[in-house]
Amino acid sequence: MSVDTAVQLGGIALRNPVLTASGTFGYGTEFAPFLDLTLIGGFVAKSLTLKPRFGNPPPRIAEAASGMLNAISLENVGVEAFIAEKLPAIPDGVTVVASIFETEIDGYAEVCKRLAGVDRVAGIEVNASCPHVKSGGIEFGQDPAVLARLVRAVRSATAGPLLVKLSPNVTSIAEMARVCEGEGADGISLINAVQGLEVDVETRRPVLANGLGGLSGPAIRPIALRMVWQASQAVSIPICGIGGIETAEDALKFLLCGATAVQVGTINYLNPAAAGEVAEGMARWAEERGVGRLGDLVGALEVPGR
Amino acid sequence: MTRSNPPSPAPPIRAEAPILENRHDGGQNHRLVLRVEGWPGFEPGQFVMLSPGAVAAAPRSDPLLPRPMAVYRERRGGAAAEIEILYKVHGRGTALLAEALPGQVLRLVGPLGQGFALPAPNERALLVAGGTGIASVYELAARLRGSSPVAVLLGARSENDLMGVADFERLGVEVRIATEDGSRGVRGQVTELLGAALAEGAPARVYTCGPTPMMRRCAEMAAEGGAACVASLENTMACGFGVCLGCAAPLAAGGFALVCRDGPMFDASEIAWDGLP
Numbered sequence: 257m258s259v260d261t262a263v264q265l266g267g268i269a270l271r272n273p274v275l276t277a278s279g280t281f282g283y284g285t286e287f288a289p290f291l292d293l294t295l296i297g298g299f300v301a302k303s304l305t306l307k308p309r310f311g312n313p314p315p316r317i318a319e320a321a322s323g324m325l326n327a328i329s330l331e332n333v334g335v336e337a338f339i340a341e342k343l344p345a346i347p348d349g350v351t352v353v354a355s356i357f358e359t360e361i362d363g364y365a366e367v368c369k370r371l372a373g374v375d376r377v378a379g380i381e382v383n384a385s386c387p388h389v390k391s392g393g394i395e396f397g398q399d400p401a402v403l404a405r406l407v408r409a410v411r412s413a414t415a416g417p418l419l420v421k422l423s424p425n426v427t428s429i430a431e432m433a434r435v436c437e438g439e440g441a442d443g444i445s446l447i448n449a450v451q452g453l454e455v456d457v458e459t460r461r462p463v464l465a466n467g468l469g470g471l472s473g474p475a476i477r478p479i480a481l482r483m484v485w486q487a488s489q490a491v492s493i494p495i496c497g498i499g500g501i502e503t504a505e506d507a508l509k510f511l512l513c514g515a516t517a518v519q520v521g522t523i524n525y526l527n528p529a530a531a532g533e534v535a536e537g538m539a540r541w542a543e544e545r546g547v548g549r550l551g552d553l554v555g556a557l558e559v560p561g562r
Numbered sequence: 563m564t565r566s567n568p569p570s571p572a573p574p575i576r577a578e579a580p581i582l583e584n585r586h587d588g589g590q591n592h593r594l595v596l597r598v599e600g601w602p603g604f605e606p607g608q609f610v611m612l613s614p615g616a617v618a619a620a621p622r623s624d625p626l627l628p629r630p631m632a633v634y635r636e637r638r639g640g641a642a643a644e645i646e647i648l649y650k651v652h653g654r655g656t657a658l659l660a661e662a663l664p665g666q667v668l669r670l671v672g673p674l675g676q677g678f679a680l681p682a683p684n685e686r687a688l689l690v691a692g693g694t695g696i697a698s699v700y701e702l703a704a705r706l707r708g709s710s711p712v713a714v715l716l717g718a719r720s721e722n723d724l725m726g727v728a729d730f731e732r733l734g735v736e737v738r739i740a741t742e743d744g745s746r747g748v749r750g751q752v753t754e755l756l757g758a759a760l761a762e763g764a765p766a767r768v769y770t771c772g773p774t775p776m777m778r779r780c781a782e783m784a785a786e787g788g789a790a791c792v793a794s795l796e797n798t799m800a801c802g803f804g805v806c807l808g809c810a811a812p813l814a815a816g817g818f819a820l821v822c823r824d825g826p827m828f829d830a831s832e833i834a835w836d837g838l839p
Contacts, residue, residue: 282805289573290671310817315839317798317808322623324800328807331818465839474623502621525801526613526628528671529576 259542260549261535263297265517266443266494267417268379270297270351273550274507274535277498277521278303278355278381278421279328283342290528296535297517298351300445301338303383305358306367308334318454318463323473323500324522325452327466330357330386335370343376352376355421356410357383361402365409372414379417382410382441385425385448385470397423397448400435407439419496421445422487424476429483430490437491445496445519446487447480473522474500481513488514488555502530504537511550512557571677572602574803578617579670582644584662589722592660594647598670601643604633606702607771607794607827610645610672611802614655616662617669629655630799630822632698632771633673634726648697648725674802678702678792678827681710681767685790690756690780692717692772696725698794698826699771700733707735713759714738717752717772721745753779760787767792769827774838781830791830797821797839812837 261272271294278300281287293299311331318325333342338354346352354377356367364382371377384397384406396406397420407420420436422429424447436444449470454463462468480499488495497515500522501507507518523530542550575598583595611628637644651660662668681687687710689699696716706712713736718724720743727746730737738755739747748755753776760766760783770780771794784791797809804823811819812834819825819832 279807280805286803286805290576311807311810313812313837314808314810314818315798316810317800317806319625319627323626326800326806326808331807331810473626502623522626522800525806526611526626527576527669528801528803 257543257546257548259539259547260551261539263516263551264494265417265496266379266419268298268351268353270517272297272535273511273517273538274531275300275353275496275517275519276524276531277519278383280521280524283333283338284346284350284352285342287524287528291532293347293350295532298353298378300353300355300381300519301342302332303330303355303357304332304335304338304367305330306335306363306370308332308337313465315463315465318469320452320454320471320473321475323471323475325454325464325469325471326449327464327469329466335367339370339374343374346376351378353379353381353419355381355383357386359386361406361409364406365413368410368413372416379419380410380414381419381421381445382406383421383448385421385423395423395425397432398426400431403432404435404439407436407441411440417442419443419445421448423448424479424483425451430486433487433491437493441493443494443496443516444487444491445498447476447483447499450476450479472500474502476500477506481509484510484515485513485557501534504534504541507534507538508541508553511553512555514555514557516551516554571605571608571673571675574672574674575600575602577601577670578667580667581662581664583664584660586660587648587725590650590652591725592649592651594649594659596645596647596668596670597642598645599642601636601638601645602673603638603643604636604673604701605677606705607678607698608633608673608675609802609826610647610670610674611799612647612659613669615658616666625655625658627655627800628669628671628802629659630796630802634697634700648694650694671802674822675826676824678769681706682765684765685767686711686713686764688713688715688756688759688766688768688789690715690752690768690770690772692752692776693723694725695770695772695794699769700726700729702769703730703733703735707733711764712736715740715752715755715759717741717755717776719743752776753783756780756783760784760789765789770794770830777830778835781835784830792827793830793833794826795821795828795833795838796826
């Protein structure tokens with residue numbers, strides 16, 4: 257029995273539900289020695305700004321318990337170099353989702369417009385976990401009114417598949433999910449990294465030059481699963497689940513909690529072939545248990561008493 | 563400035579590498595030998611990312627990240643090469659690594675990083691290494707001897723902290739040693755040995771690897787002495803192959819290079835030393 261692994265994520269057709277997360281997979285060619293990208297659903301490229309951008313001074317990363325903290329600050333080659341140089345280098349048959357961010361809403365709309373006409377880009381993911389300068393540095397995704405304006409602006413800038421990647425640093429993820437659905441997003445991705453801090457007792461300073469960083473990896477998986485489940489109870493648009501996936505089993509947990517697809521992130525650093533192993537493992541798990549379609553698992557979590 | 567293009571390195575592989583040997587080598591030093599099927603060979607200065615401890619059926623989430631380790635030597639012949647790594651235990655990852663047993667398997671990604679630039683025909687190569695940096699310069703010494711005059715200057719806190727001295731001596735290259743406590747060689751810093759070597763007058767290219775303050779001092783001395791200087795940088799890494807962007811090294815001209823993708827060896831004059839952690 258062959259398992260049907262294909263899914264539709266907000267208008268993006270995926271051969272299987274496994275994508276790789278923005279910021280953990282470069283621009284698509286870095287993993288060529290380790291992984292055939294046509295074996296996974298696709299990848300989300302490093303978040304792009306209008307102009308090339310340098311990140312924070314080092315130290316930019318620090319290991320944390322079952323995870324890592326990062327304060328890279330979105331270093332990237334800029335949207336023009338991505339279109340002109342990076343996209344053409346990606347082999348045929350690989351599904352590419354672009355990720356965008358800016359410091360102002362107008363900027364987001366501009367980058368979105370620039371990518372909207374590009375054939376090779378199957379969809380756009382809006383990174384809402386960036387500090388909004390005008391709000392005094394809180395993330396776009398932390399303020400429902402600002403998030404609504406952001407999604408409205410990018411929705412007008414592209415007719416193609418539009419996903420919004422949500423910040424977990426909020427009181428109610430369901431509220432943020434509803435904002436995105438209300439403003440016409442085709443889907444939501446969650447979660448992004450959780451704000452964290454690591455300290456050096458000898459220097460009496462934060463380990464990261466920037467101070468705060470984003471926590472990712474297995475440590476945040478229970479938070480991510482909870483938020484995916486909460487969001488899935490609140491909205492009908494498809495969800496892409498992200499947060500500490502290490503194995504096919506972890507990915508299946510996200511499907512059960514309501515995710516249509518998943519993104520594998522931090523694990524790519526320690527096992528560059530992980531995304532392929534997760535995809536293959538999900539199909540094998542389903543075959544062994546007589547599950548004919550991976551899509552049948554989406555939202556199948558049974559919560560006693562509900 | 564570098565005088566010739568570094569050789570283009572082979573693409574890295576991911577391998578499950580069985581441990582052939584993992585023994586304590588005196589002081590805090592450990593010697594690890596792995597069998598790596600499909601190993602394409604390596605250029606001096608290149609490194610591998612190793613799992614912190616043995617890989618088992620269930621994934622270990624903690625410590626999560628692989629550790630960068632310089633490749634010390636290799637033995638090739640047939641499909642599976644053996645590579646040798648010298649390391650010191652200084653944190654949780656290396657402590658776990660030290661507990662791994664022959665027969666157990668480590669996950670390896672590599673070789674990573676760029677090759678090194680050769681000295682000019684008339685240049686003497688001065689290899690200055692301290693602490694764990696010593697492991698990074700062995701292969702460089704092996705490749706350069708025979709085509710360039712080579713002197714290897716090694717430094718450590720004390721004799722117990724030195725690594726691989728006998729191996730360097732067996733190469734037949736000139737070895738000079740300095741220890742802070744005087745337990746072996748000259749009592750003092752390895753940078754003092756560099757000062758003396760530069761004062762000998764011949765045109766020289768300095769290759770240095772070790773603690774950042776040591777390398778910075780070597781860069782200053784080389785510049786003062788009119789010698790080129792190549793520094794092998796280190797930085798916290800998660801991936802090792804240019805994706806996480808964690809290992810950024812600030813450049814004097816502005817912006818950043820990645821130690822894993824663009825280095826680890828850099829022309830010392832290109833680095834903004836103040837901004838290195």
